[in-house]
Amino acid sequence: MSKKPIVIVTVIALAAGAILFGKRLRGDAVDLSDVPEFEAKRGNLVIDVLEGGNIHALESLEIKNEVRVNEGTKILEIIDEGYQVTPEDVEGKKVLVRLDASAIEETIVDHDVEFQQTESAYAEAKQGLEIQESESLSAVKLVKQGVRFALLDFQKFLGEKAAREVLQSLSLPYDTETIDTYETDATEQIVKSFDAGRLYTETDDPTADSPFTGDNQNSQASTVDFSVLLKSDRLGEGEAEQTIRRLQDEALVAKTELAVVEEAVEGAKRLRERNFITKQTLENEMVGLEKAKLAVQTKDTELSLFRDYEFPKEAEKMLSTYEEQLLDLIREKREAMASVAQSEARFRSAKRRYELQVKKRADLQAQVDSCVIYAQKPGLVAYGGGNDNYYSSRYYDAISQGASLKLGQPIITIPDMSRLGVDVDIHESHIKKIQLGQRAVIVADAVADKTLEGKVTKVAVLPDSNASRYNPSLKVYPSTIEIQGTHDFLKPGMTAKVKIIVNELADVLYIPVQAIFVEKDKHYVFVNDGAGFRRQAVKVGDHNDEFVEIVEGIDEGA
Template sequence: MKNPEVKASVQQSLTKRPAVTAALGLILLIVAFVGIRRWTTPPPVEQQFHTVKRGDMLISVVEGGALKAVNESIIRSEFEGMSRIISIVPEGTYAKKGDLLVELDSSELKDRLNQQEVSYQNSDFAFVQAKENLSIQRSLVDSQIKDAELRAEFAKSDLDKYIEGDAPQQINTQTNNIIIRKEQLQRAQDKLDWTQQLFKKGYASKSELEADGLSLMQSKISLEQAEEDLRLFRKYDMPKSVRRLESAWDQAKMELGRLKQRTSNQIAQAEADLRTRQRALELTLEKLNELKQQFENSRIKAPQDGLVVYASSNPFIGGSGGQILIEEGAQIRQRQEIIKLPDVSQMLVEIRVHESHVLQIRAGLDAYVTVDSIPDRRFKAKVKKVAVLPNSQDRWMNPNLKVYSTDVLIEDELPDLKPGVSARAEIIVTNLVQALTVPLQAVTTVKGKQVCYVQNGKGTTPAPVVVGNFNDQFIEIKSGLKEGDRVLLSPPAATDNADLSGSIISSAELEQQRTAPPATTAPKASPGNNNTSTQANPGREAESASGSIAAVATGQPAVAPGIVPPTPPAATAEPGSEFGGRRRGGNDPEAQKRREEFMKLSPEERAARMQQFRGRRGQPVSETSAPQNRNPE
C-alpha cells in the first residue's frame, strides 16, 4: 500500500465493488467484538468445597428487638374535650404511687362547677318541697276519706235504725192506740146502753142520755182516725222515710268513692312531681359529680411506682412531622396517652420472628438475651408469648414480609435499664447430637427440590437431599449425603445450567446459547414456562436473595420453581459473612437496607449490578447463561 499507484488501484477497485467494502467492514466489527468480549470476560473463580461431617448443632433463632416492661401503666387524659398541660413531671423521673404527674388547665371547669353547685341546691330544695307536699296531701286525703267513710256509716246506721227500730215502734204505738180507742168505744157504747135503760125507767135525765151518746160518737171518730193514721204510716210515711235514708246512704257511699278517686289522682300527681324533682336532683348531682371527677381528672397521679416515659401520639395525626409533643402548654384530647409508667423491675424483649421460623417457636422455650449497651453479659430468659397472626404494621409497610410478634421474658435480675433499649434474643429451639450438616449456602433448589452439588472427580453432580432443622449457619441433612462427601459451597445459579423453571439444560441447548449473538440471546425456557430472564426482571432476583434460605429450610421454592438467588463466592460463605454467617431473620435490617438500595436503582443499573454479581461468581457477564467451569475462548 506504500506504492501510490497500487493504493489508487485498490481504492478504485473498492469504489467499483461496494459489496466487498461492506463485507470487509463486517469482518472488522466481528474481530473487534470478539476482542472486546475476551478482554471483558473475567477469569474463572476457583470453586470451594465443604466436607460433610457429623457434629452437634445448636438450633436457635436470633432476632433483635427492644426492652419492654412486663407491667406498664398507660396514663391517659380522662378530661373531656381538649385541655392544655399546665405542668408535667420531667421525663425519666421515678415516680411513687400517688405522686402528681400532670396538671391540666381547669379554669373553665371551675366556673361550670360553681354553677352546677347552685343548680344542685335549687334542685334539692325543690325535691324537699315536693316531698313535704306529698306528705301533706296524703294526710289531708286520709282525713277526708275517713270523714266520708264516717258519713256513709252513719247513713247506713240511720237506715237500719229506722227499718229495725223507729218504724216498728211507731206502728206498735199506733196499733196500741187503736186498741185503746176500741176499748173506749166499747165502754162508751155500754154506758150509753145503761143510760138508755135508766132513762126509760126515769132514773136518768135526757141530758145524761145525750152526753153518753156524744161520748160514743167521739170514741168512734177517735178509733177511725187512729186506724187511718196507721194505714197512712204503713203505706206512705214509712216507705218514704226508708227511701230517704237509703238515698242518704247511697249518696254517702258515692261521695266516698268520688273522694277516693279524686284524692288518688292528687296523690299520684304529688308522687309524680316528687319523682320528677328527685330525678332532676339525681341528674344535677350526677352532673356535679362528673364535674368534680373532671376536676380530679385534671390532676393526674401515679397509680403505681414506675419510670416516667412520655407517650408518643399517632404518627399520622397532626403535629410537626406527624408527632404531638408531650410538654407544658401542649393541647391534649380525651383518652390520649400522656405518660407510660413502666415497672422496670421485670422486663421482656419484644421481637419479631420471621414466618420461616415461627413454627419452631413456642411458649416456654429457653432463651438468652443480650443487651446492646451491655454486650458482655447474657441474661437467661423464656419465651412468654407468640402472636397468632402476623404483625399488621409490618404487613402494611411490606405485604411480602410476614413476622410474628414474640415476647421473651427475662428471668435474671437486670441492672438499671430503661425500656426501649435495643436487645437481641437467642431462642434455643433444640440441640442436635451428631447430626449430618452442611453450610446453608451449599443447598439450592432445582425443580422444586433441594439439591447439593457433590464433587465427582473434576466436576460436580447434583444430589437431591432431604433437609431438617437449620440455624443461622448450617442445615441438617437427613438423607441424600453421607459423611465425607464434598459439596460445592457456591452452587450454580438458576441461569448457569438450569432454565428458569428449574429443569437442567441439555448440552445441545447449551452449545446453541454459546454461539448465539449476545444481543439477541436469552436462556431457553422449558415448555409451558413463560418466565422471563433474570436480567429482564432484576427485582425478582433481588427478592430471591432475601428469601432463598427460608425456602431451602421449608422445602418450598424461593420465588418460582428452580429460581435460586445469587450466592456470593465461597470466600464470602464462611461463618459470620454476609450470606453464610449469622442470619438475622426475615426482618434483618442490613438485608432490608441492601434490598431497598437495589430497588432504587434504574433498570440499566440493576442489570449492570447483576452482571457484576455473576462476574464475581465466575459466570459470563453476557446475558447468555453458560456452565460455571467454561473458560472464555
C-alpha cells in the same frame, strides 16, 4: 480411606453449584478452586425463631390528661424526664405535673347557677310528693270512713243479720274485713289500669274483674225486694223492726182504747134509754167513739205506710248511699294514685336532673383535681405513654412545659421495672411454631455480653394492621416475651434480639441452609465425592435461620 461426601455451603457456593451443574450438562470445563465446602455434621440442633424488638415494662402506671376542654390543656409544670420517684416522694405527695385548670374553674362557676336551680327544683318536687302522698292518704281515709258509716247506717236500719244477707246477695262487702278486701281488690285493678304511666279514663272500669261492684255501674239497690224481709219475718233488731213494733203497739193500744170506748158507748146508750144521762152526754160518748175508731185507722195506716213505702224507700236509700260510698272509695283511690303518680313523675324527673348535675359537678371537680398530678408509686419518670408509636407521635404534641395536651393524651409513665418484656413481631411463616410458655433467649444490644432468659407470654391472634398498611403482603403477629428476673442494667426502650426456642433436636444431621436449593419442589445439594461435584437429592427436616436438618440423602462427613 476415602472421604465421605462434602456439602457446598454458602450462597456463593450455591450459585457456583448451579453454574457447575449447567456446565457439566454442556460438557464444559469447570474450575472448583473457589467453591467453599462444608462437611455435614451430626449433633444437637436448636430450632429457634430470631426476631428483634424493644424492651418495655409489662406493667406501668400511665397518667393521662383527663381535662375536657376544646382548646387543649397547657402544661404549666412538669418533672424532668428520667427523674426517679422515691417512696418519700409518694408519701410526701410530690407534684410531678401541674396543668392549667383555669378553663375548668370558669366552667364550674357557670355551672353553679344551673346546679342551684336544679337542686331547688329537686327539693320542691320531693316536698310536693310528700305532701301529695299525705293528702291522698287522708282523702282515702276520709272516704273509707264514709263507707263504714254508710254500712253502719244500713245495718242499724235493717239489722246486722238482714243487712248482711242483702249485701251478700249483691256481692258487696258486709263488714270491716270485707271492706278491706274490696279496697285491696279495687287497688289492684286500678294499678292494672296504668298503661305506660297512664290511668284509665273515666269511661273505663278499673274493677272489671273485681268480685265487688266496680265504678260507673248502675246501683243494685233498686233491684232488691225488701218486702220479702217483712213477709218472712227476717228483719233483725234494727230501727225498721223497732219502728214496726212501735207502730204495731200503737195500733194495738188504739184498738184496745176503741174497745173500751165502744163498751162505754153501749153503756151510755142503755143509760140514755133509762134517762139516766142526757142526750148530750151520749153524743159526747159517740164523739169519743169516732175518735177512737179514727185513731185505730190512723195507726193501721201508719203501719201500712211504713211497711209498704217508708221501709223499702229508706232501705233502698241507705243501700244506694252505701254503694255510692264504695264507688267514691274507688274514685278517690284512683284520683289519689293518679295524683301521686304525677308527683312521683315530677320527682323522678327532678331527681334525675339533680343527679346529672351532681355527677357533672363531681366530674368538673375531678378534672380540676386531675390538673395536679402527684407521685403515686416509686419508679422512673418517662414522658408520654408506654405504647407510644409513630402514629401517636404524629397525633399528639411532644410532652414538655408549655405544650398543649389533648384529652386522653398520656403525660407521663412510670414503668414497673420488676417486670420487663420484649415486644417482637413474628412473621407469618413462623407463627405456627410459636406457643405460649416457650423458652426464649434475650440479648440487649446495649449489653451484648449478657444473655437473659425469658418466655412467651402473649401471641396476637390477628396480624398487626399497622404493619401491613404500607405493605399489604407483610403479615406479622405482635408477641410479648417476658424477661425472667430483675436486671438493673435494663431500661425501657432498649433494643434487643430474641431467640424463641421452638424445638431442640438431639443427634441429627445438619448443614447450612444456604447449601440447599430447590428445583420442582425437590431439595438438592452438591456433593464433592473426590472425583468431582455431583447433584444429590436430599430430604430435609426442621430448620432455623442457619442450619437445616437432613433426614436422608447424605451421610455425616468424616
